[in-house]
Amino acid sequence: MASERLSQLDKALLGLRSLILSGHFDLNQRLPEVAVAKHLGTSRTPLRQAMDRLVAEGLLERIETGGCRVATFSKEDIADAIEFRGVVEGTAARMAAQRGGNPGLMAEARATLDRIDQALDPSQEIDFDRYVHENAKFHALLTRLAGSPLIEREVARMSRLPLASPSAFLSDQAMIPNFQDSLRFAQRQHRAILEAIAERDGARAEAMTREHARLALTNFNYITTHQPKLANPVPGLALVASE
Amino acid sequence: MASERLSQLDKALLGLRSLILSGHFDLNQRLPEVAVAKHLGTSRTPLRQAMDRLVAEGLLERIETGGCRVATFSKEDIADAIEFRGVVEGTAARMAAQRGGNPGLMAEARATLDRIDQALDPSQEIDFDRYVHENAKFHALLTRLAGSPLIEREVARMSRLPLASPSAFLSDQAMIPNFQDSLRFAQRQHRAILEAIAERDGARAEAMTREHARLALTNFNYITTHQPKLANPVPGLALVASE
């Protein structure tokens, strides 16, 4: 299959999002459309479409007088985003439990958790990349288990917010003390969530999923208070008001 | 103050949304940009911006080959949207309770509920318009009480979905049996929610707010099963697959 040629809009969208998250733009200053368009190698039309979408995503905010600027986030904003992602994922888990998870998806979820167990096998070194990959897959499956296109869409939306994704703090978790314990703890939560769904215990599934999201909050608090040297800085961290 | 002249984009957005919700377009058929643009009295550029936003809102969906068509919703979709709106509003209520509602907003909310009581005064005819207006205001205040811009934005987003807004089924509730009872019941829930927030009982505030949203579900089920003749059809009903 020949490589999909991506549209100008996708090029602008991916490029602009990455520029924003990497902190390429001055905060509190309007992005000049012509310059950015030239930088991305496209024209203003697809760029403005991309900007519209990023405004909807919350990464940009409109200026009353015209144009956009990069949005900044307070620590409270990030905490709320993480908490809210937990709420939405929790709703997915509850719905999955109430509606009885699709057997095929349930089997796939169990297999995914088995693979995470292997990645965390105490008898050898942790396979970090594999953990990250399978963790993302588990969360995606959890969302689909709800059987609601709306819920799936909304979880995806929330996960696009900076620092709110289930994988946001995994990129450099090696810098966090006891991160191996943290990953194993997370995996026990994964098991509990899936067990609750299998037993159709909606309340437990929802509560556990919310609690699981709070791990990200812990990581965020650690990073902002200790400000460790990060080899691969968490994308979006540049947008958090240091204050 | 001179009347704000609205931009071409706003004109296109409002006009297109209203055309869609009123069922003006054939479902399963692509909207022709030029024709719609001419109909709305604008050019293709702002119209396409509006279409982008309505895709993000979920009212339109993209066609693989290009362009958009009107989205249709199953009954399950609508039920999920209502339930999810309850979840998000419930989160707002819980946050308000946990964080201690801003006193000014709390006072305003109480005053709004007093006005709803007046609108429902049993000694005279129900002031329906006033109820609708103050009900919307109460829900807006509830959202702001959370003290989180993110939550406020997300509730607003959900309320824009067809049939998911707290006011969606009020437009013609007179057609629903015992609607006066229903309104009084809703008002008691309003009181309970505010009381829970005042007492910082987050769990109760959240549960009550979710339950409150389910009233809309009842109305929706009634309308879809009994299909009463509606004087002012609920906007968006045309998009629900009759099946």
Add this chain to the structure above:
DNA sequence: TGATGCGCAGTTGTATACAAGGTTTATCTT
């Protein structure tokens, strides 16, 4: 010297032109 008004440059919002691709119709062949 400070403040106010005017003008210019640069920016965004909107319209339109153009090109690539899809859809339909008509014609030709079997």
Add this chain to the structure above:
DNA sequence: AAGATAAACCTTGTATACAACTGCGCATCA
């Protein structure tokens, strides 16, 4: 007559031209 192929038309995606507006700087006046 039916199916396939080709051509013309229409539609969208993209670039660009244009106009209105904002913001800044400079000059002028009090």
